[in-house]
Amino acid sequence: xxxxxxxxxxxxxxxxxxxxxxxxxxxxxxxxxxxxxxxxxxxxxxxxxxxxxxxxxxxxxxxxxxxxxxxxxxxxxxxxxxxxxxxxxxxxxxxxxxxxxxxxxxxxxxxxxxxxxxxxxxxxxxxxxxxxxxxxxxxxxxxxxxxxxxxxxxxxxxxxxxxxxxxxxxxxxxxxxxxxxxxxxxxxxxxxxxxxxxxxxxxxxxxxxxxxxxxxxxxxxxxxxxxxxxxxxxxxxxxxxxxxxxxxxxxxxxxxxxxxxxxxxxxxxxxxxxxxxxxxxxxxxxxxxxxxxxxxxxxxxxxxxxxxxxxxxxxxxxxxxxxxxxxxxxxxxxxxxxxxxxxxxxxxxxxxxxxxxxxxxxxxxxxxxxxxxxxxxxxxxxxxxxxxxxxxxxxxxxxxxxxxxxxxxxxxxxxxxxxxxxxxxxxxxxxxxxxxxxxxxxxxxxxxxxxxxxxxxxxxxxxxxxxxxxxxxxxxxxxxxxxxxxxxxxxxxxxxxxxxxxxxxxxxxxxxxxxxxxxxxxxxxxxxxxxxxxxxxxxxxxxxxxxxxxxxxxxxxxxxxxxxxxxxxxxxxxxxxxxxxxxxxxxxxxxxxxxxxxxxxxxxxxxxxxxxxxxxxxxxxxxxxxxxxxxxxxxxxxxxxxxxxxxxxxxx
Ligand SMILES: Nc1ncnc2c1ncn2[C@@H]1O[C@H](COP(=O)(O)OP(=O)(O)OP(=O)(O)O)[C@@H](O)[C@H]1O
Numbered sequence: 158x159x160x161x162x163x164x165x166x167x168x169x170x171x172x173x174x175x176x177x178x179x180x181x182x183x184x185x186x187x188x189x190x191x192x193x194x195x196x197x198x199x200x201x202x203x204x205x206x207x208x209x210x211x212x213x214x215x216x217x218x219x220x221x222x223x224x225x226x227x228x229x230x231x232x233x234x235x236x237x238x239x240x241x242x243x244x245x246x247x248x249x250x251x252x253x254x255x256x257x258x259x260x261x262x263x264x265x266x267x268x269x270x271x272x273x274x275x276x277x278x279x280x281x282x283x284x285x286x287x288x289x290x291x292x293x294x295x296x297x298x299x300x301x302x303x304x305x306x307x308x309x310x311x312x313x314x315x316x317x318x319x320x321x322x323x324x325x326x327x328x329x330x331x332x333x334x335x336x337x338x339x340x341x342x343x344x345x346x347x348x349x350x351x352x353x354x355x356x357x358x359x360x361x362x363x364x365x366x367x368x369x370x371x372x373x374x375x376x377x378x379x380x381x382x383x384x385x386x387x388x389x390x391x392x393x394x395x396x397x398x399x400x401x402x403x404x405x406x407x408x409x410x411x412x413x414x415x416x417x418x419x420x421x422x423x424x425x426x427x428x429x430x431x432x433x434x435x436x437x438x439x440x441x442x443x444x445x446x447x448x449x450x451x452x453x454x455x456x457x458x459x460x461x462x463x464x465x466x467x468x469x470x471x472x473x474x475x476x477x478x479x480x481x482x483x484x485x486x487x488x489x490x491x492x493x494x495x496x497x498x499x500x501x502x503x504x505x506x507x508x509x510x511x512x513x514x515x516x517x518x519x520x521x522x523x524x525x526x527x528x529x530x531x532x533x534x535x536x537x538x539x540x541x542x543x544x545x546x547x548x549x550x551x552x553x554x555x556x557x558x559x560x561x562x563x564x565x566x567x568x569x570x571x572x573x574x575x576x577x578x579x580x581x582x583x584x585x586x587x588x589x590x591x592x593x594x595x596x597x598x599x600x601x602x603x604x605x606x607x608x609x610x611x612x613x614x615x616x617x618x619x620x621x622x623x624x625x626x627x628x629x630x631x632x633x634x635x636x637x638x639x640x641x642x643x644x645x646x647x648x649x650x651x652x653x654x655x656x657x658x659x660x661x662x663x664x665x666x667x668x669x670x671x672x673x674x675x676x677x678x679x680x681x682x683x684x685x686x687x688x689x690x691x692x693x694x695x696x697x698x699x700x701x702x703x704x705x706x707x708x709x710x711x712x713x714x715x716x717x718x719x720x721x722x723x724x725x726x727x728x729x730x731x732x733x734x735x736x737x738x739x740x741x742x743x744x745x746x747x748x749x750x751x752x753x754x755x756x757x758x759x760x761x762x763x764x765x766x767x768x769x770x771x772x773x774x775x776x777x778x779x780x781x782x783x784x785x786x787x788x789x790x791x792x793x794x795x796x797x798x799x800x801x802x803x804x805x806x807x808x809x
Pocket of ligand 1: 588589
């Protein structure tokens with residue numbers, strides 16, 4: 158992990174050690190060690206033999222994956238290869254027959270005539286083998302896209318189902334990146350390599366069978382030729398993987414920096430604050446470490462490859478020496494030796510296929526394991542939820558509810574109790590960081606409390622069907638996302654499965670959120686794509702986006718409407734229009750979070766948060782009469798509006 162911290166080495170420095178850096182060295186926070194680095198150590202000690210031991214499990218895994226995706230294509234790609242292997246044995250034996258006739262005594266035309274039947278058999282075997290190999294390749298090629306689809310689907314099914322809290326966990330985000338970037342792509346590869354491995358092994362066994370029939374003494378030569386190549390390949394793969402583990406953490410940081418420097422959303426701010434040199438310097442520090450790591454890897458890989466090739470050359474020489482000795486000693490006949498040479502050549506090709514496949518299989522399996530591990534972890538983080546049906550509510554009781562974010566010392570929400578009733582508008586107010594958004598997310602069911610209980614009409618929310626609970630809630634979030642859809646889709650996704658029927662139409666929701674006129678003026682009206690990165694795409698101003706977000710929330714037409722700073726970016730007219738529609742409604746409860754306290758004056762109850770705790774509650778008049786934080790904040794804001802008329806005397 159030192160590589161991650163070692164940001165200050167100049168590019169021309171050649172020391173093999175990673176430089177040390179302290180937190181003070183970097184103006185940006187340091188990157189955390191992932192617990193997965195333990196696995197890096199585990200793999201660092203993985204030997205050739207442990208690779209061999211893992212192989213059966215890997216093959217089982219790959220075949221299981223292929224089988225679950227398409228039985229027909231799995232059977233075809235493996236079965237046809239096996240039959241092709243049998244034809245290899247047959248072809249080699251037929252070739253020996255041909256050579257034996259050709260090397261026999263007698264006139265040449267007679268020898269050729271005698272060799273013809275065996276020659277025809279050998280030709281038929283080669284042709285049939287070629288046809289089978291092509292058919293097997295087709296089945297194999299068909300498997301790949303199907304597996305890719307299944308594997309991606311499984312990943313996205315998991316990432317969209319895990320609890321929101323998982324995304325607050327830095328380790329989870331990192332694992333998700335690794336699973337998505339490499340692990341997912343390797344699923345199809347491990348199947349591909351497994352089929353190649355089977356093909357290679359069948360080829361080796363087929364030639365070994367032929368060699369055994371011809372001359373068993375030649376069999377060990379096959380092994381002698383193979384071992385050095387196998388060891389080298391596994392070494393290269395292992396080192397590559399270890400380098401990638403370290404690279405991934407750096408790469409996330411580099412991508413983040415690269416995005417900042419080449420994104421239209423950040424372009425203005427970077428120029429306004431003259432951040433260019435700062436970002437480039439940070440990028441340079443990252444790239445220096447990265448380039449050094451890549452150079453070191455290239456060097457050590459080249460050394461290993463060179464050594465491997467030398468040993469392989471010596472082994473090949475030894476094989477030919479043994480064969481020559483056997484021939485000279487009269488242990489094998491000339492025809493048998495010639496076929497053995499052909500067989501050795503064919504076996505070496507098959508062996509190379511098998512070794513390459515094993516090596517790739519092992520390497521890809523390391524990444525695929527990341528995908529599997531992530532899926533397991535993600536599956537454990539999918540909230541089980543209860544099964545009780547939900548059809549609205551009369552009241553939601555928050556009872557001594559707390560939430561502590563992972564790796565934090567203090568609770569963001571600390572033993573808060575309050576009640577939200579249908580037909581009411583309640584407001585959460587308080588200073589920045591006091592816990593309002595977190596509490597709203599708890600009420601919305603986006604987070605599960607780490608302490609206390611939330612009850613819907615007396616029933617613990619944990620026992621309710623989470624899908625049905627979520628269907629009752631709409632959240633106008635403070636930090637919305639600019640979905641790259643059309644204006645209409647941006648509103649419709651609020652309840653995308655609603656058929657025409659009860660509930661507001663897209664246009665009604667847009668009118669209520671003061672968004673209709675603005676949308677109508679877009680080049681394609683409601684069908685305008687709101688993403689400038691695409692042709693004819695448009696972007697909106699911050700306030701225009703917020704109107705759209707409000708329209709989406711209203712379109713959802715939910716029983717519980719949570720509005721987190723719904724008007725922060727709105728002009729006075731749009732804000733007024735929106736609040737007309739956030740008023741009391743007998744079928745709905747509204748939880749309103751806002752710093753503009755004028756907007757909460759008419760709320761049925763106002764809850765005042767401070768450092769995660771609920772410190773005051775009551776309606777506006779009660780809280781003003783009571784004094785305390787609410788009155789202090791309200792008066793500060795009111796003074797701002799009156800400044801110029803009420804305060805000049807004080808200044809003067
Ligand atoms: N995902 C998170 N992970 C860790 N800490 C968080 C996370 N979100 C919020 N916090 C912390 O929890 C505390 C409460 O944050 P919260 O967003 O609920 O406050 P808020 O009252 O809504 O603030 P604001 O008025 O600025 O919107 C803050 O100290 C914040 O830093």
